[in-house]
Amino acid sequence: MQVSLSWLSTHLDLSAYSTPQLSDLLTFAGIEVEGIEETGIASDKVVVAQIESFVQHPNADKLSVCQVDDGSGTLRQIVCGAKNFKAGDKVPLALPGAVLPGGFTIKEGKLRDVVSNGMMCSGKEIGLGEDTGGLMILDASLPTGKPLKEILASDTVFDLEITPNRSDLLSHLGLARELAALTGLPLKGARDHTAATSNSRPAQETEVALQATEGCPYYTARVIKGIKVAPSPDWLKARLESIGLRPINNIVDITNYVLMEMGQPLHAFDLDKLNGGIVVRRASEGEKILALDGTEPTLLPEDLIIADSQRPIAIAGVMGGEETGVTEGTVNMLLESAYFTPSGIRRTSRRLGIHSDSSYRFERGSDPHQVQGASDLAVKLILEIAGGQAEETIALAGSPPTLLQDVTLDEERAHRLLGAPDLKTEEAHAILTKLGLTKTSGDAAKTTWSIPSYRLDLVRSVDLVEEIARVVGLDRVPSRFTAVMASGDATDRQYDHVMQLRHALANRGFNEAQTLRLISTAQISDSLGNANPAAVSVALKNPLSEDLTTLRPSLIPGLLATAALNNRQGLQRLRFFESGRIFLKLPNGQTREEDRLAILLSGPVATSSWHGRDPQPADIFDLRGLVEALPGVTSLDIKPLVDNGTFLLHSELKVGNRVLGWIAQVHPARARQLDARHPVYVVELLLSALRQGSSGPAKFEDLPRYPAVTRDVAFELPADLPNTKVNAFFAGIKEALLIKAELFDVFLDPTGNKLPADRKSVAWTLTYRSAEKTLETAEVDATHARILSALEKALPATIRR
Numbered sequence: 001m002q003v004s005l006s007w008l009s010t011h012l013d014l015s016a017y018s019t020p021q022l023s024d025l026l027t028f029a030g031i032e033v034e035g036i037e038e039t040g041i042a043s044d045k046v047v048v049a050q051i052e053s054f055v056q057h058p059n060a061d062k063l064s065v066c067q068v069d070d071g072s073g074t075l076r077q078i079v080c081g082a083k084n085f086k087a088g089d090k091v092p093l094a095l096p097g098a099v100l101p102g103g104f105t106i107k108e109g110k111l112r113d114v115v116s117n118g119m120m121c122s123g124k125e126i127g128l129g130e131d132t133g134g135l136m137i138l139d140a141s142l143p144t145g146k147p148l149k150e151i152l153a154s155d156t157v158f159d160l161e162i163t164p165n166r167s168d169l170l171s172h173l174g175l176a177r178e179l180a181a182l183t184g185l186p187l188k189g190a191r192d193h194t195a196a197t198s199n200s201r202p203a204q205e206t207e208v209a210l211q212a213t214e215g216c217p218y219y220t221a222r223v224i225k226g227i228k229v230a231p232s233p234d235w236l237k238a239r240l241e242s243i244g245l246r247p248i249n250n251i252v253d254i255t256n257y258v259l260m261e262m263g264q265p266l267h268a269f270d271l272d273k274l275n276g277g278i279v280v281r282r283a284s285e286g287e288k289i290l291a292l293d294g295t296e297p298t299l300l301p302e303d304l305i306i307a308d309s310q311r312p313i314a315i316a317g318v319m320g321g322e323e324t325g326v327t328e329g330t331v332n333m334l335l336e337s338a339y340f341t342p343s344g345i346r347r348t349s350r351r352l353g354i355h356s357d358s359s360y361r362f363e364r365g366s367d368p369h370q371v372q373g374a375s376d377l378a379v380k381l382i383l384e385i386a387g388g389q390a391e392e393t394i395a396l397a398g399s400p401p402t403l404l405q406d407v408t409l410d411e412e413r414a415h416r417l418l419g420a421p422d423l424k425t426e427e428a429h430a431i432l433t434k435l436g437l438t439k440t441s442g443d444a445a446k447t448t449w450s451i452p453s454y455r456l457d458l459v460r461s462v463d464l465v466e467e468i469a470r471v472v473g474l475d476r477v478p479s480r481f482t483a484v485m486a487s488g489d490a491t492d493r494q495y496d497h498v499m500q501l502r503h504a505l506a507n508r509g510f511n512e513a514q515t516l517r518l519i520s521t522a523q524i525s526d527s528l529g530n531a532n533p534a535a536v537s538v539a540l541k542n543p544l545s546e547d548l549t550t551l552r553p554s555l556i557p558g559l560l561a562t563a564a565l566n567n568r569q570g571l572q573r574l575r576f577f578e579s580g581r582i583f584l585k586l587p588n589g590q591t592r593e594e595d596r597l598a599i600l601l602s603g604p605v606a607t608s609s610w611h612g613r614d615p616q617p618a619d620i621f622d623l624r625g626l627v628e629a630l631p632g633v634t635s636l637d638i639k640p641l642v643d644n645g646t647f648l649l650h651s652e653l654k655v656g657n658r659v660l661g662w663i664a665q666v667h668p669a670r671a672r673q674l675d676a677r678h679p680v681y682v683v684e685l686l687l688s689a690l691r692q693g694s695s696g697p698a699k700f701e702d703l704p705r706y707p708a709v710t711r712d713v714a715f716e717l718p719a720d721l722p723n724t725k726v727n728a729f730f731a732g733i734k735e736a737l738l739i740k741a742e743l744f745d746v747f748l749d750p751t752g753n754k755l756p757a758d759r760k761s762v763a764w765t766l767t768y769r770s771a772e773k774t775l776e777t778a779e780v781d782a783t784h785a786r787i788l789s790a791l792e793k794a795l796p797a798t799i800r801r
Helices: 019-028 172-183 234-242 250-262 342-352 357-364 368-385 411-418 425-434 461-472 490-507 521-528 556-568 620-628 668-673 687-693 723-732 777-794
Strands: 002-004 032-039 046-056 064-069 075-080 090-094 109-111 114-116 155-161 199-202 208-210 218-225 266-270 278-282 304-307 312-315 333-339 393-398 407-410 438-442 446-450 574-585 591-602 637-640 647-655 658-666 680-686 709-718 738-748 759-768
Touching: 002 172, 002 234, 019 032, 019 155, 019 172, 046 075, 075 114, 172 250, 172 425, 208 218, 208 393, 218 278, 218 368, 234 250, 250 266, 250 357, 250 368, 266 312, 266 368, 278 333, 304 342, 333 368, 342 357, 368 393, 407 411, 407 461, 411 425, 411 461, 425 438, 425 461, 490 574, 490 591, 490 687, 521 556, 556 574, 556 591, 556 680, 591 620, 591 687, 620 658, 620 680, 637 723, 647 680, 658 668, 658 687, 680 687, 709 777, 723 738, 723 759, 723 777, 759 777
Parallel strands: 199 393, 208 278
Antiparallel strands: 002 155, 032 155, 046 064, 046 090, 064 075, 109 114, 218 333, 218 393, 266 333, 278 304, 304 312, 407 446, 438 446, 574 591, 591 680, 637 647, 647 658, 658 680, 709 759, 738 759
């Protein structure tokens, strides 16, 4: 909101405060100052001067050497590049030492070897108007040598950001009240305007009919006849122009002036263009109105309108209608001043995309008890400026709603919250009184305060405490350390675990993806291979679009879409992960939510290098190794699952008896649809299972003190026997000296020449170690023999001797 300092000065004397001081005062009171603009002339060394004569510059075709009278009695020589003047013209002259807008200081100097003792100025150069391509020609009657700052008014305009709860500050009067409380300065005279000064009477049903009191509980109308619509006087134009408003005519300008003065929107109707009385009602379905901004919006039954007996004439609280607006030919008018419920105005304004100064204030809440006072001020100005005769009484429909109740201030709690030991109760009460509150009752423990009708934000005891703190200033509140460390709960531990996983993956070169929780059923079928997506997914009742119809039952569809996007941008090495919530539809129709972690891996295991060949593409074992390195995972058991046409190598991951998730390779046909150049591997893990494995403090073991002994063993197995069974055997063997078993070779011969086609040969390395001594060969041989014997009994294995 634009606020004029000269306008504010009509309410209270701010001459003792500099612009920076006022800016600080507003900022520390919680009112953000977004900008400050100085208008007019600040320097007293910019004076009225008369050009006596001029000649061509001897060394420059585009310059003139002028002799100028600055009122000192001696002509001053000025070199000038403008051509729009003649001898006898009066122009602004910046004397040496004058500081122009932008911090430019005028000095004596030479232009092309000719002395110039100052600068004759254009309007833009002294901060008055735009550049017209020449000097600013002043009125010939102005006295020569007089400082322009004494002739042309200057002003300071503050650009303020008002928080939505402080609708009382959306006017010069409201801001003046605030500054009066902050500075202790009194308001000048009776400048409140809110008190009604005219007589009133209940409106007849034929004059004003309130049919939607929930949207407009209070409406006033005043008829003025015999007005003359004309340009506004200079003072009114200057007021509006100072805050960026364009003057239109005296009637419209007066309503805008009252709006910016009091924060109460008004609207003027051409009385002769109305058909019957005013009706405040809801719009009919599909009803239209030609608004003042030239648009013709279609209204809904939820929209509040002002109408006559035949048609809508205004969108209530938002914008008036073009057909009944005041024009140059208007002679008789009706002045509207009303209170509208904020929620309804906000809904209509945003749906129609029509925003005005009126809707901006009604949306945030106006003071219902200043409605008649604003009308009276406008009528007074209309009669003074536009003439005419106003009806003796103002017609009132409805009554001002009571929006506020008395608030009780807990004195002891207030002092405890403020924490300012030097703040006395009397000072706190004086601050509330300056803010317009009235103490109605109370004792030393609690006091009750009546809230002024314009302070809609004061509804709780703590609101009064905040007001005291704002005025007192936080510099009165001593700094102290009072906070204590709060113990972590389950939510904190879950968050920390997820962050640990995210950091672990980011440290390994993976990029975190953030995808939507809403996907389409087609994505579920394409990405998860489910022929009946509705059986496993939760559908929305009111989908946002065809692509956002279902809550995701997995993180994988989002990662595959991310992979496709990156593939099509030319990226080959894909490393993505996402943690988030999924939604599963249970057989009984209920929904279960789970937090999961998904990882996608594709492309070379390392980045390309100038000195090496292209690295090998990553495979599913790289992804498995990554999972095994995550916090909370020790060793993985893999249980193959049935491939569903979308995934190959589809397997369940387990740690002991705990299901961790699943891992798979995307089917090559589906990978080609993603434009992938390499195999794509994915894994989805349950965060709850990962968290369960990582619970408790970390455990460390001493490095082994004694050497290890290794033995290799090769044996034949049926070709279709999964390696998980062999791995399970070695994991379950009860031999104290066996510490590790690793597969290092697999041999198959489809031709059957060296090995039957239905058999395979595998080779494992078994590692033995004792924590107490160096092992002897005989001990290792005996243990190794027992393991091989057990292997032949447990599996259809034949040891190759």
